[in-house]
Amino acid sequence: MQEKNRGLALFTSLVFLFLLGPLIIISFTSFEPGSVLKFPPEGFSWRWYENIFNVEMFMTTFKTSMFVSLLGNLLALLLGIPAAYALSRFDFRGKGILNGIFISPVLIPGIVMGFAMLKYVIVVYNLPIYAGLLVGHTVLMLPFIIRVIASSLSNFDFAIEEAALSLGAGRLETFFKVVLPNIRSGIIAAILIAFLESFNNVDISVFMTGPGVSTLPIQMLTYVENNFDPTIAAISVLLMILTAILMFIIERLMGLSYFTKR
Amino acid sequence: MRKTGLYLLLLPGVLFLTLFMVIPIVMTIASTFYQDGSFTIQGYLQFLTDAYFLKIMLTTLQVSLVTTIACVLIGFPAAYYISKLGPRKKGILLALAIFPLLTSSVVRSFSWMIILGKKGLLNSSLLAIGLIDKPLEILYTPTAMMIGLIHLFLPLIIITLVGVMENIDPDLLKAAESLGASKLIAFWKVIVPLSVPGLIIGSILVFVGSLTAYTTPALLGGKQRVISTFLYQNAITLNDWHLASVIATIMIVITFVVIYFMNKLATKLNPKG
Numbered sequence A: 001m002q003e004k005n006r007g008l009a010l011f012t013s014l015v016f017l018f019l020l021g022p023l024i025i026i027s028f029t030s031f032e033p034g035s036v037l038k039f040p041p042e043g044f045s046w047r048w049y050e051n052i053f054n055v056e057m058f059m060t061t062f063k064t065s066m067f068v069s070l071l072g073n074l075l076a077l078l079l080g081i082p083a084a085y086a087l088s089r090f091d092f093r094g095k096g097i098l099n100g101i102f103i104s105p106v107l108i109p110g111i112v113m114g115f116a117m118l119k120y121v122i123v124v125y126n127l128p129i130y131a132g133l134l135v136g137h138t139v140l141m142l143p144f145i146i147r148v149i150a151s152s153l154s155n156f157d158f159a160i161e162e163a164a165l166s167l168g169a170g171r172l173e174t175f176f177k178v179v180l181p182n183i184r185s186g187i188i189a190a191i192l193i194a195f196l197e198s199f200n201n202v203d204i205s206v207f208m209t210g211p212g213v214s215t216l217p218i219q220m221l222t223y224v225e226n227n228f229d230p231t232i233a234a235i236s237v238l239l240m241i242l243t244a245i246l247m248f249i250i251e252r253l254m255g256l257s258y259f260t261k262r
Numbered sequence B: 001m002r003k004t005g006l007y008l009l010l011l012p013g014v015l016f017l018t019l020f021m022v023i024p025i026v027m028t029i030a031s032t033f034y035q036d037g038s039f040t041i042q043g044y045l046q047f048l049t050d051a052y053f054l055k056i057m058l059t060t061l062q063v064s065l066v067t068t069i070a071c072v073l074i075g076f077p078a079a080y081y082i083s084k085l086g087p088r089k090k091g092i093l094l095a096l097a098i099f100p101l102l103t104s105s106v107v108r109s110f111s112w113m114i115i116l117g118k119k120g121l122l123n124s125s126l127l128a129i130g131l132i133d134k135p136l137e138i139l140y141t142p143t144a145m146m147i148g149l150i151h152l153f154l155p156l157i158i159i160t161l162v163g164v165m166e167n168i169d170p171d172l173l174k175a176a177e178s179l180g181a182s183k184l185i186a187f188w189k190v191i192v193p194l195s196v197p198g199l200i201i202g203s204i205l206v207f208v209g210s211l212t213a214y215t216t217p218a219l220l221g222g223k224q225r226v227i228s229t230f231l232y233q234n235a236i237t238l239n240d241w242h243l244a245s246v247i248a249t250i251m252i253v254i255t256f257v258v259i260y261f262m263n264k265l266a267t268k269l270n271p272k273g
Helices: A002-029 A047-054 A056-089 A095-106 A110-124 A129-154 A159-166 A169-184 A184-198 A217-228 A231-253 B003-031 B042-049 B051-084 B088-103 B105-116 B121-128 B142-166 B170-178 B185-214 B215-220 B227-237 B241-269
Strands: none
Touching: A002 A110, A002 A231, A002 B051, A002 B088, A002 B105, A002 B142, A047 A056, A047 A231, A056 A095, A056 A129, A056 A184, A056 A217, A056 B003, A095 A129, A095 B003, A110 A129, A110 B003, A110 B185, A110 B227, A110 B241, A129 A184, A129 B003, A129 B241, A159 A169, A169 A184, A184 A231, A217 A231, A217 B105, A217 B215, B003 B241, B042 B051, B042 B241, B051 B088, B051 B142, B051 B185, B051 B227, B088 B142, B105 B121, B105 B142, B105 B215, B142 B185, B142 B215, B170 B185, B185 B227, B185 B241, B215 B227, B227 B241
16 A cells, blocks of 8 residues: 555646646746746846736726626625525525526536627627626626525524524524624635636626726736737736635635535 | 515525526527527528538537546546545645636636747757657647646546545445455445546536636637637627527537536436435
């Protein structure tokens, strides 16, 4: 078994080298002083990090991405918290179907959803592009919000709620003073997971961009088509730092077990 | 609680999804059967008889299938190793697998452009050690897409499998061994069958994910089209919304057929019945 374990350990190390190597390489190339991406870099320079702030489109699209992900998140919470509560608290007819509907945005291919939204939300409903983008991201985030919050509600003992109710607190009061505070960390984790999904989204956003409206990942895609300098590598490093920070907070709040459950 | 209260909690979300997801999807599917005001399946016939479309479809299926098989073959042993580790090491390795999963697909695909390009890391290393004498053309081929997609989905199958394998009672393995099975036989007869449901769910995620991924093929595939980039091209560049809707419908059908049959298979093969 020792022998076999050593073999497996080596194999697993190679797997992780494959997974993380490219991300390490991209980080190194971001410091390349020349204007062509190289690994290993031929020197050290912050030049391309400065360039991010000089290219106006990166700043504009970063703001758009932030705005859409945060406001869409808020909308998804307003729609999702009551739904998650109803779905995990009560048994009723049609629950399975409703569960299915709320989860379906993750089942339908993102690119299909983006196209269908372009056709209907932008063209038929005639929403402005910016609003369409926001709606699209809200739909995208809703299943994540509902799933994570429902899973933290499933760990919540509803007897506590019953106790509050029987002591004379109103339904709404009980919800805000007893239920919500108890699932606070689940809600924050849900916000962060949904944020990452939305902030990184390409499939829906790629259809919802138009004159003057674009998100950071779409701007990055466009930039890569025309330039091959280390700017995208520098942005990548910043995005990875953001990802690492959010992941650390999620780990603290609810552990990473959310990701291993299917 | 009164029924009306319950439905009031669900109504906003349902209404929102109906308006912005269900109607757009259903209408997109319905629109493929109508052209110039009359019922037609012309769009599908056109799709199924055109060699170019079929080639794209075939490339897509091939790339997705290879990606899935590779992810299973690479992910299974790694997941098994991780699932046997102590909590601390396991936590670190899981975190290292989840990190790329949460990282933007643009970043991850871009990193492979640096590695696989004509003057990329791979070619320059191979040239330097003299293994090849002219750069390999990997970037912008189906191979590049596969590498990018394996990188994209490998963490997904690893963490899914670790989640399943963690729940396998280690005593079962000991029992098998005490009854005379060798380590390998015990692994094959105990771990593998009990992992099958997780393996199938993981494979669905990878297969459907590869089939519908956009960013990776768009960046690493160059002019090579797969069905998702073809949908985008028809919708945005060529403005052929009828054909784009047909492609979208085909993608939905494939996705649901795959999910349906694999789920059936998972239930059937579940040793816990």
